[in-house]
Amino acid sequence: MADAAAHQHEKTRWPKDAVGNRMTANVPVARAEDTINEVRTTLRKAQEFETINYVYVLDGHEKLIGILSIKDIFRQPERRKVGEVCKKTSLVTIHPEADQERAAYLALKNNLKALPVVDRDHHFLGVLPSDVILHILYKEAHEDALHRIGIHHRGVHHERALDNVLDIPLFQSIEHRVPWLGLGLLGGLFVAQIVGAFGRTLEQNLLLAGYIPLIIYMSGAVGMQTATFVVRDLAIGEGIPWRRYFGKQCLATLFIALLFGVGLFLLTWVLHRRLDVAAVLSFSLIAAVSSSIVSGFFLPFLFQKHGVDPANATGPMGTIVQDVLGIVIYFSIASLLL
Amino acid sequence: MADAAAHQHEKTRWPKDAVGNRMTANVPVARAEDTINEVRTTLRKAQEFETINYVYVLDGHEKLIGILSIKDIFRQPERRKVGEVCKKTSLVTIHPEADQERAAYLALKNNLKALPVVDRDHHFLGVLPSDVILHILYKEAHEDALHRIGIHHRGVHHERALDNVLDIPLFQSIEHRVPWLGLGLLGGLFVAQIVGAFGRTLEQNLLLAGYIPLIIYMSGAVGMQTATFVVRDLAIGEGIPWRRYFGKQCLATLFIALLFGVGLFLLTWVLHRRLDVAAVLSFSLIAAVSSSIVSGFFLPFLFQKHGVDPANATGPMGTIVQDVLGIVIYFSIASLLL
Numbered sequence: 001m002a003d004a005a006a007h008q009h010e011k012t013r014w015p016k017d018a019v020g021n022r023m024t025a026n027v028p029v030a031r032a033e034d035t036i037n038e039v040r041t042t043l044r045k046a047q048e049f050e051t052i053n054y055v056y057v058l059d060g061h062e063k064l065i066g067i068l069s070i071k072d073i074f075r076q077p078e079r080r081k082v083g084e085v086c087k088k089t090s091l092v093t094i095h096p097e098a099d100q101e102r103a104a105y106l107a108l109k110n111n112l113k114a115l116p117v118v119d120r121d122h123h124f125l126g127v128l129p130s131d132v133i134l135h136i137l138y139k140e141a142h143e144d145a146l147h148r149i150g151i152h153h154r155g156v157h158h159e160r161a162l163d164n165v166l167d168i169p170l171f172q173s174i175e176h177r178v179p180w181l182g183l184g185l186l187g188g189l190f191v192a193q194i195v196g197a198f199g200r201t202l203e204q205n206l207l208l209a210g211y212i213p214l215i216i217y218m219s220g221a222v223g224m225q226t227a228t229f230v231v232r233d234l235a236i237g238e239g240i241p242w243r244r245y246f247g248k249q250c251l252a253t254l255f256i257a258l259l260f261g262v263g264l265f266l267l268t269w270v271l272h273r274r275l276d277v278a279a280v281l282s283f284s285l286i287a288a289v290s291s292s293i294v295s296g297f298f299l300p301f302l303f304q305k306h307g308v309d310p311a312n313a314t315g316p317m318g319t320i321v322q323d324v325l326g327i328v329i330y331f332s333i334a335s336l337l338l
Numbered sequence: 339m340a341d342a343a344a345h346q347h348e349k350t351r352w353p354k355d356a357v358g359n360r361m362t363a364n365v366p367v368a369r370a371e372d373t374i375n376e377v378r379t380t381l382r383k384a385q386e387f388e389t390i391n392y393v394y395v396l397d398g399h400e401k402l403i404g405i406l407s408i409k410d411i412f413r414q415p416e417r418r419k420v421g422e423v424c425k426k427t428s429l430v431t432i433h434p435e436a437d438q439e440r441a442a443y444l445a446l447k448n449n450l451k452a453l454p455v456v457d458r459d460h461h462f463l464g465v466l467p468s469d470v471i472l473h474i475l476y477k478e479a480h481e482d483a484l485h486r487i488g489i490h491h492r493g494v495h496h497e498r499a500l501d502n503v504l505d506i507p508l509f510q511s512i513e514h515r516v517p518w519l520g521l522g523l524l525g526g527l528f529v530a531q532i533v534g535a536f537g538r539t540l541e542q543n544l545l546l547a548g549y550i551p552l553i554i555y556m557s558g559a560v561g562m563q564t565a566t567f568v569v570r571d572l573a574i575g576e577g578i579p580w581r582r583y584f585g586k587q588c589l590a591t592l593f594i595a596l597l598f599g600v601g602l603f604l605l606t607w608v609l610h611r612r613l614d615v616a617a618v619l620s621f622s623l624i625a626a627v628s629s630s631i632v633s634g635f636f637l638p639f640l641f642q643k644h645g646v647d648p649a650n651a652t653g654p655m656g657t658i659v660q661d662v663l664g665i666v667i668y669f670s671i672a673s674l675l676l
Contacts, residue, residue: 070390134445178597221657
């Protein structure tokens, strides 16, 4: 039996959300030439391991060469060699510098109870146990949900993530909610000045005012749909052909834009009997919805590139960017065509 | 050793998202008077169990009286009685008719790798294994994220939940996105008619048009914040004093409404030098944000009561309801005061 801890690198070496920070080396390991009986003895005598779902089989260089399930330890004959019965092919492993969220998806996809961590040379470093994987998945989902409503929780809130709202003091919960709402207020003021700049167009076609929410809502909603998928796929990431992905999202967005553009044209034509207004509304919707590829696709990538959680794109930032874009497009088209 | 399967009730008896549908009875059980050695023999001979993290200890009536960890099975002396070493107090269990999401939170909160399922009389029915708990948590988080963007996935999409967008045919992904966007379009048309009904007020105060996005955005954002917490807490639920919870959310909403109402008053007064307009905007914002308790609190409860997933309140339905409310409030106040 080898001491996996010997290979555990220092905690500080990994990036903030890396797998390396959450793994434990406190798991049973064995050599290929050990017998099942020797493994049983170790499990019996050893200190309290973090998890014993699997025994990890290492070679002389501490490289992971196989995995032995606890079920096999019970079932296999005492004298059988570990190397003969352990699973050696298609082992699912993860690197310590990988993102925790990716590890959770990997465990999920492969129905694994624990995930072994190895370095680039396949040296065994430790394991992500099932309860840690569960916590990672919950934390990521919870963080994404909070980002969506513009709450970026720090220390306190984070640890209390599982507690209900009643446990957080009133003013602390207000304090969490206010900053991004404040940005929303400023964004709204900015939009109001843009609309104000198109005062003449609006004055001559008062009808346009009522359709502001529709244009904003539709482009924001389509952008949010795209962003939700892009954010998730950026997290699972690795190996996604992003050009093709981008092409597909553009096609879907364009198709949706055209579909609803034509629909709005027919509905508003019937409603107002003005061909010019119906055309402006229809063109604006098509352009605004098409522009949602900005908040839906480019914004998450921009955030990712600058080390900001891409999930922010599904929150107030994304909405504000898309609102401003939608309004500018709407009134530009209106003042050109009317 | 007893046969836990004997107590497994029929699958069809539980509600759709109930724990009973996901549990397995295929786990090792023991009697209090069994020795550790007997348990080891069973583990060795028995069919392939789904999970052997724990051995469940039952009395003569098949009631769960204790839990033995796999670590204890290795560590304890051969002749020791199971009843002497198993954990008997503060066992965390769940009922088969409970919601799966609640089970996942329970496992999360107690750092459990598997969750035993018992009926009202404490008869042992089975276990939720760690990989199932992981899948439940992922499914719920994923569903909530999809509800937020108005996608209600049925069969196909659900099984592919882990695949990336590229694997889903273009028209299928558009088909998923269109229905709720269509509802949004109709909602937007409805809002436009409301604004149209206030044509006179708008004509005399063109300035108001530009602030439509601000009022809508702010009341929608605050409502969404509240709804996100309420939806989660409804899921974890049980034992939350909802009256007090409601009071706290109302207080927080009111405080936020007043804070930004005053802020908007000052900013627009400076910007436009018109006291009446600043007052209307400020009152409207306060009233609209206060009204967000409707989409944030009442809507999730309404959905829950009628068997609809409360997470819908954080999606297009919530936004549309809150948009209409905000617009009606805004122009009602404007036509009254100007």
